Amino acid sequence: MAFNVADYKTSVHNNWCPGCGDFGILNAIQMSLMDMQLDPERVTVFSGVGCSSKTPHYINTYGVHTLHGRVLPFATGGKLANPEMTVLAVGGDGDGLGIGAGHFVATGRLNLDITYIMFNNGVYGLTKGQASPTLHLGQQTKSLPNPNIIHEINPLILALSSGYTFIARGYAYDVAQLKALIRQGIEHPGLSFIDILQPCPTYNNINTRDWFGGADRKGEDGKAMPRVYKLDPNLYDPLISAETTDEEIHQKIAAFFAKATEWGDQIPSGVLLQNLTQSTYEERVIESLPKYKKNPPAKRQIESDNKPVLKINTILDELRVA
Amino acid sequence: MDLKGQSFSWCVGGAQGSGVDSAANxxxxxxxxxxxxxxxxxxxxxxIIGEHSYFEVRISDEPVLGHTSSVDLLTTFDAETPFLHLDQISEGGALLYDASLVDVPLEKLPTIEPRAKQDLAKMFDEHGLPHTLDAIIQLARQRNISLHAIPYEDVLKADDALGQLPFSTLKRMVNTMSVAASFALIGYDFSYFHKALEAIFQSKPKVVEMNAKAAQLAFDYTKKEMGEPTLPQLKPLEVNEPRVYINGNQAVGLGKLAGGCSVQTYYPISPATDESTFLEQHQSFDVEQGDDGSILVLQTGDEIAAICSAIGAALTGARAATSTSSPGFSLMAEGLGWAGINETPVVVTLYQRGGPSTGLPTRSEQADTQFALNIGHGEFPRIVLASGDLEEAFYDAIRIFNYAEKYQTPAIHLLDKALANFGKTFSYFDLSKVEIERGALLKDSQLTAGADFNRFSFQENGISPRSVLGQPGGRTWYSGDEHLEDGHMSEDPINRDRMMEKRAQKLVVALEEIPTEDQYTLHGPSDAETTLVSYGSPKGALLEAIQRLNSSGHAVNYLQARLLSPFPAQAFTEILSKSKLKIGIEANFSGQFSQWVQQHTCVKMEHLVVKYNGRPITVDEVEAAVLNILSGNAPQKVVLRHGI
Structure with missing residues (x-):
């Protein structure tokens, strides 16, 4: 039975603001799940708290809407216990890089097979537009009484140093590219991070759809010159594999930094890094628990006729004193 | 002679890192x-290294319930321990010390706390004694404590082979020698020492060989020099059953393995971490049926992640737990609230330590009890189960997963540092006494693949059948927001009322279903006029104290609570109504459990006996406090202050 895109949609009323960038991201997630023909019952979407964290309610898979900033620890527990499940984590930049920054870093070190999709809009929307960790220093979005005096964070560079092995950037209004990026992220064997530039039409009056689209900068032909551009595969190769030499790795990391720090009139999008040389957490677990995949925690038999199956005397014999 | 129901207390002290634990072991x-x-x-x-630590070991020919304030033999190999523990030596007791240290001045011991140093200096001055270890020896002599000096280094140097070894190597064996000398003093069969040495260092034959040699020298030296024995001479007993010696962290770890815990998360914190380490050491184990048993132990970035990852795992159907201590538990408040509103069976093992803040990180207190009972904003049901000793800790570690799953709610296993680090000999645990009950967890065959499922369906008993993440036919949503039966967010006032009432109902059902023997126990004569009301680690001290009190003509019983939430208020009201004098005994400042009892029963304790210096309550402290109260001379709140 083939799944169509409607199979990934719920009938829950969506209460995002009209014109919100979140809609594009939601569509892209649903389309990539359909593209991959993933059984909705074998997928769980975890989220934090905030506008974008309502996403699971609109996707017809298992949905777990957790706590502010804690999406990754919840997703980690779920994926570890049931590694057969496809696990997506979604949330905003305030959720993931403000209150959840510690988890963002700690989870990177695991390289567990989770795809983390960040809805990055520079503001805390649901609480009416305060500056979030990605809003640039000195900027004053419309609900700020004064310009932002806290320096911004660079999510891509933080992801690299934390150990994410797939790092990409998308744009909420380029659903076709997003769909491909999310699919690549899910197919990547380790932890994927997709930073999605997502205009908040209500509170971020600086990084707007028009601004990303370059409506304010017309070329000689009178056409808008978009700020967001796609990385050219002929000029930029994000892949680090077993064949990549140390020297090439250094060059690739340098190129990554150059692209990750581009902002303003030139904002790159696409896959910035895919590192296939790092072992995944599952692989590391299997080294000491060889039957982990076959017999994961969620499926383990723990009783027989309601009696514990543990042979406790084997362990007690180790501790025996008389 | 044998002990005939009497006990013998031994204590070894010394600097951390100098082998005190190994000696006691x-x-x-x-x-x-x-x-x-x-x-x-x-x-x-x-x-890590240098501060004073000690280990008290109490032995008997009958099961030992708790520890006492005094010791019969104080064994030392440093200068500091005799200074700090002299007062603890019982009448007729003995002190074993390093003869080469008698001239060490008090002032040269930086790890003695300033207050203790001042007290000692004052006492020495009052007795006209020098400020050296010799003063302690003289005071001990005045108290007729039998003194046994052993010059560890000289004894080793006199040996042809060992004498050639560098001092740093020799120093590492004085702990073993102190144990050997102890056994000489109590006339114990030295072959058991060898057996223990081999059991502990089995992977290091060289260490065994060297220590055995050094120990023999200490044993022979002490035998030769000790004169007539003054301590009980202990003859081995016959044992007809296999036994283990384990601590509380191990008891809980074993319970988790037996109870089918498949995911344990933790962030390092004293005194909880040893449990997770034990589990990781036993991550693969033999089972009666099916594939090898296993538990996945995940070290997280903090305790927030620890609880959240455990909940994530619990949502997949794995039995999941996290283990922590007081400051870590503070960080778990929001996670527990989420598990509460999402009816998720997650187990938190809480080893309370001295608070607030970092407090007394390696000392015991029962000061997070009200916190555990109230943790989290908003109102949600939770199970709180308090074990009183290591045997209960083992079986409760299994039962609490049943409660968590049957009532689909977070469950807190309330322990403390005392229980974590108490050690005890046990007969083998009997798993036929326990069952694994998974409650309303649905099998795949009970669901229809592709169909909608209401995880939070309204049921009369509040307990909705439960699917797990990834299960065909169980697709549903979870949300920390108030939600509908299908888990989607809702602020509808009528739904809100129904959901609050549904969740609360589960505890009403739990109290009806959980056997009363797992809720509370009334120890001692049921018609006694005086009732001690307590929970948790003071159990051993209380049991022995009421034995002593009842055998000396008093009528005292002890009501031990295990299930604190839901609280068996009616049973407590009935039992306490029969008692004329009710004394709440617990290790915290304010009598947190007594307040909880009063809140639920309107019964107020006539007296509180509390302790908050971080050291566990001893048998004789309880006995003395109760006698004092019975004499009518005690204040309403009696504070226990024994501790080193």
Whole structure:
């Protein structure tokens, strides 16, 4: 039975603001799940708290809407216990890089097979537009009484140093590219991070759809010159594999930094890094628990006729004193 | 002679990192190998090397319930321990010390706390004694404590082979020698010492060989020099059953393995971490049926992640737990609230330590009890189960997963540092006494793939059938927001009322279903006029104290609570109405559990006996406090202050 895109949609009323960038991201997630023909019952979407964290309610898979900033620890527990499940984590930049920054870093070190999709809009929307960790220093979005005096964070560079092995950037209004990026992220064997530039039409009056689209900068032909551009595969190769030499790795990391720090009139999008040389957490677990995949925690038999199956005397014999 | 129901208390002290734990382990195991019942209490600073630590081991021919304030033999190999523990030596007791240290001045011991140093200096001045270890020896002599000096280094140097070794190597064996000398003083069969030494260092034959040699020298030296024995001479006993010697962290770890815990998360914190380490050491284990058993132990970035990852795992159907201590538990508040509103069976093992803040990181307190009962904003049901001793800790570690799953709610296993580090000999645990009950967890065959499922369906008993993440036919949503039966967010006032009432109902059902013997126990004569009301780690001290009190003509019983939430208020009201004098006994400042009882029963304790210096309550402290109260001279709140 083939799944169509409607199979990934719920009938829950969506209460995002009209014109919100979140809609594009939601569509892209649903389309990539359909593209991959993933059984909705074998997928769980975890989220934090905030506008974008309502996403699971609109996707017809298992949905777990957790706590502010804690999406990754919840997703980690779920994926570890049931590694057969496809696990997506979604949330905003305030959720993931403000209150959840510690988890963002700690989870990177695991390289567990989770795809983390960040809805990055520079503001805390649901609480009416305060500056979030990605809003640039000195900027004053419309609900700020004064310009932002806290320096911004660079999510891509933080992801690299934390150990994410797939790092990409998308744009909420380029659903076709997003769909491909999310699919690549899910197919990547380790932890994927997709930073999605997502205009908040209500509170971020600086990084707007028009601004990303370059409506304010017309070329000689009178056409808008978009700020967001796609990385050219002929000029930029994000892949680090077993064949990549140390020297090439250094060059690739340098190129990554150059692209990750581009902002303003030139904002790159696409896959910035895919590192296939790092072992995944599952692989590391299997080294000491060889039957982990076959017999994961969620499926383990723990009783027989309601009696514990543990042979406790084997362990007690180790501790025996008389 | 044998102990005939009496006990013998031994204590070893010394700087952390100098082998105090190994010495105590050796002593305890050698006694256990000889058929004695053993109880151990371990005290240490939040420090790696240098601060004072000690280990009390109490043995008897009958099971030992708790520890006492006094010791019969104080064994030392440093200068500091005799200074700090002299007062603890019982009448007719003995002190073993390093003869080469008698001139060490008090002022040269930086790890003695300033207050203790001042008190000692004052006492020495009052007695006209020098400020050296010799003063302690003289004071001990005045108290008729039998003194046994052993010059560890000289004894080693006199040996042709060992004498050639560098001092740093020799120094590492004085702990073993102190145990050997102890056994000489109590006339114990030295072969058990060898057996224990081999059991502990089995992977290091060289260490065994060297230590055995050094120990023999200490044993022979002491035998030769000790004169007529003054301490009980202990003959091994016959044992007809296999026994283990384990501590509280291990008891809980074993319970988790038996209870089918498949995911344990943790962030390092004293005194909880040893449990997770034990689980990781036993991550693969033999099972009666099916594939090899296993538990996945995940070290997280903090305790917030620890609880959240455990909940994530619990949502997949795995039995999941996290283990922590007081400051870590503070960080779990929001996670527990989420598990509460999402009816998720997650187990938190809480080892309370001295608070607030970092508090007394390696000392015990029962000061997070009200916190555990109230943790989290908003109102949600939770199970709180308090074990009183290591045996209960083992079985409760299994039962609490049943409660968590049957009532689909977070469950807190309330323990403390004392229980974590108490050690005890046990007969093998009997798993036929326990069952695994998974409650309304649905099998795949009970669901229809592709169909909608309401995880939070309204049921009369509040308990909705439960699917797990990834299960065909169980697709549903979870949300920390108030939600509908299908888990989607809702602020509808009528739904809100129904959901609050549904969740609360589960605890009403739990109280009806959980057997009363797992809720509370009334120990001692049921018609006694005086009732001690308590929970948790003071159990051993209380049990022995009421035995003593009842055998000396008083009528005292002890009402031990295990299930604190839901609270068996009606049973408590009935039992306490029969008692004329009710005394709440617990290890915290304010009598948190007594307040909880009063809140639920309107019964107020006539007296509170509390302790908050971080050291566990001893048998004789309880006995003395109760006698004092019975004499009519005690204040309403009695504070216990024993501790080193």
């Amino acid at each position: 050796l002593f305890a195991r050698a006694c256990a190998f000889g058929g004695f019942h053993v109880f151990g209490n371990r005290e240490y600073y939040s420090n």
